[in-house]
Amino acid sequence: MKILIVEDEPDLRDTISASLLKEKFLVEVAADFHSAMDKINDYDYDCILLDIMLPGGTGLDLLRELKRLHRNDSVLIISAIDSLDDKVTGLELGADDYLTKPFHLAELNARIKSVIRRKQTQGELSVILGNVILYPDRREVSVNNTPLTLNRKEFDLLYYFVVNPNRVINKMSLAESVWGDNIDQADSLDFIYSQVKNLRKKLKQVGATIEVTAVYGFGYKLTEI
Missing domain, CATH: 1.10.10.10 (Winged helix-like DNA-binding domain superfamily/Winged helix DNA-binding domain)
Structure with a gap:
């Protein structure tokens, strides 16, 4: 299963990537809005981990683009902004879940598997x-x-x-x-x-x-x- 991490903080991006690689995911990364859009235009993903504050645009802008393109990738927002408005807007734009920083990697892994399962296998474990x-x-x-x-x-x-x-x-x-x-x-x-x-x-x-x-x-x- 393929994951795209859209996160501009290098240390966090590397930490998440290393954790997901241990879980046998195929991991790709993007550090800004434009490189994320390039990858989304080229590839399909089982799940996109999406920060809201990005150079060149916002995660919400990227969600709008995903919606415009009629994409079905699962999206998990990971953000330091614990804003009810951002959560509501993100979910309305098609995000599957919202996780506020800081978070435990074990919870992130569980959330990723959950949103993929809900999207691709109708919530079943198999x-x-x-x-x-x-x-x-x-x-x-x-x-x-x-x-x-x-x-x-x-x-x-x-x-x-x-x-x-x-x-x-x-x-x-x-x-x-x-x-x-x-x-x-x-x-x-x-x-x-x-x-x-x-x-x-x-x-x-x-x-x-x-x-x-x-x-x-x-x-x-x-x-x-």
């Missing part, structure tokens, strides 16, 4: 498709109630497929979901091919009732068999 169950919080998968061992990239790809069933997904979108900002640092499309190939093989071996099929010249699609 995602079910066919006889496959994913537990995003624990990064675990089972097929017919039997655990399926996947590496980190395979899990990220399967999760992306399962929350986008029956949708043709191009290879670049898959690569971005796995690498984000670091997409140019690897032969990502070749790696995606090999990881999808391994994932398809593992699902077939355990009798999963879902399969990833190739869409010639474009990408892949996950369907129930």
Whole structure:
């Protein structure tokens, strides 16, 4: 799952990033309004952590842009401004939650998982498709109630497929979901091919009732068999 941290305070930004990386999130950062908009225009995120006071604009301005673009990214506002008006405005503009600084990292991690769960899995602790169950919080998968061992990239790809069933997904979108900002640092499309190939093989071996099929010249699609 991919997180964007929009925070202009370097120490806090680095601390949050390190904490989320330990939780196995893919993390990207932006220090001001304009760099945040550049990233939002280029990528989709499972959750955006958004400070209100930013160089070049405000978090509320960014929320307005997200609303104008009809984006569905989960948004958690993190702000030192404990203002009722800002909270109400942020929530009305589409933010999913509001956390006042200072906060404990454990609470932040719990809030992130909660807003992602509410948005993508209708509040459930698991995602079910066919006889496959994913537990995003624990990064675990089972097929017919039997655990399926996947590496980190395979899990990220399967999760992306399962929350986008029956949708043709191009290879670049898959690569971005796995690498984000670091997409140019690897032969990502070749790696995606090999990881999808391994994932398809593992699902077939355990009798999963879902399969990833190739869409010639474009990408892949996950369907129930």
